[in-house]
Amino acid sequence: MSTTSPLHEGQAEAWLARLLSPECSAPERTAFEDWLAQSPGNIEAYLEAERIHALAASLSSDELIRAAARSARRKPAAAAPSRRRWQPLLSALAAALVVTAGAAFWWLRAPQGTVEEYAAARGEQREVVLNDGTVVLLDTESALVARFDGERRLVELQRGRAQFVVGLDRRRPFLVRAGASTVRDIGTTFQVSRLDETVNVGLLDGSVEVAAVAEGTEQRRVLVPGEQITVEADGTLQDKRPLDLAVASAWPQGDLVFKQQRLDRLLEEMNRYSSLQLRLGDPALAGLEISGVFHVGDQTALAAALERGWSLRTERIGQHEIVLHGPPQ
Structure with missing residues (x-):
């Protein structure tokens, strides 16, 4: 209604x-x-x-x-x-x-139609400015295509995660497509992440409308600051839920915040930012819960923190691998 x-x-x-x-x-x-x-x-x-x-x-x-x-x-x-x-x-x-x-x-x-492609490699975070003044921060291993013409500004997030600070242009809507979702900006700062075909949208400032089609029916949700929503691969919109602003604001600054995160998930996320990979030498460590703030790419500091705070042992293997073992018996 x-x-x-x-x-x-x-x-x-x-x-x-x-x-x-x-x-x-x-x-x-x-x-x-x-x-x-x-x-x-x-x-x-x-x-x-x-x-x-x-x-x-x-x-x-x-x-x-x-x-x-x-x-x-x-x-x-x-x-x-x-x-x-x-x-x-x-x-x-x-x-x-x-x-x-x-x-x-x-x-x-209006400018003529343009197509621009941007990508950030493993271990890289890349800031780009689109031709309308929109500032995009691409997280590591992310890629997008921007298609602008006289009627609309369309960005497709092909993989990874990006933060958008949208340039003002009330004549042309700004749309982000990722998987089955379409995000419509209404003058905002927001983040979109795409893992396989599952998409998450989090709003830091302003307002966005998220739309998706599931089983032939279109659903729409308007987010306000501090809210996020997940769109499943089939287009199903999950319920809105609070966005952890500390976590969302950290990664654009080069930090990752973990709160009671499983160790295997933490290592998976941190390994995306470095050629030096941390591996579990004992699968039983996977469920160990870790909290902390770690700088992206600083694997040595992470390994040292796990040694000090959780009594894990580290084993350096070559130039590109650190294996984690449980506490000494």
Whole structure:
């Protein structure tokens, strides 16, 4: 059921018009994000206003409107009574043509379609700036493709994890596709991770809408800061749950936070960032629970911490392997 009201709709239209203005200031954009966070009705109304704007922009290529405009130019002015009778229709046509002219202006200003590919190798974290000003931090062993044109900004996360700080462009929606999910940005900072075909979306700031199709039915969820959601490979949307902001904020800074994490899972995550791999010499150690903050790529420090804090023994084998053993008997 819709949560919008005429008040929501009017405010949404006013915000959209202001955000499209080149004079829109940073404080105004912050105020817009605050307004979005006030209620789900604000978010829904803004999405609808944006959709209507995009629909109006598509009229720039509508042949019926073009034909009507050509016909109006060819025909002589009608007699006064007839003109009065057709005035409402002419006014509506004139309004449509004004919208079309505005849409054509924005279309001409839009950059041509571009396709850009980015990847981060094992042990690397890479920051890239897309051509709309969006800043993307790619985590290790991650890859994406960005396809931008005059109508939308589409990023496909092919593997791994990325954080997006989205550049402002209210004319073109920013979409991230990963597996069966589509994330629609509404001016935010958010993270998307893709493990095989399972996708997780976590929101740090602003608002996003996550959509997926399962068994022919589309589901949508709007996240607020501090929430996350998982999308299964078949498109099923799990329930929203709290996002651990300490964990989410750590990896972009080069740190990994573990809270009662199984040792085998911890090693799997840490090994992604280094050619020096830590292995378990005793499978019984896999379920040992570890808590701590460890810097990515610093395997030697991790091994030393496991020696001191959990009394494990380490064995260095060659240049690229450290084997962990249980405490001395």
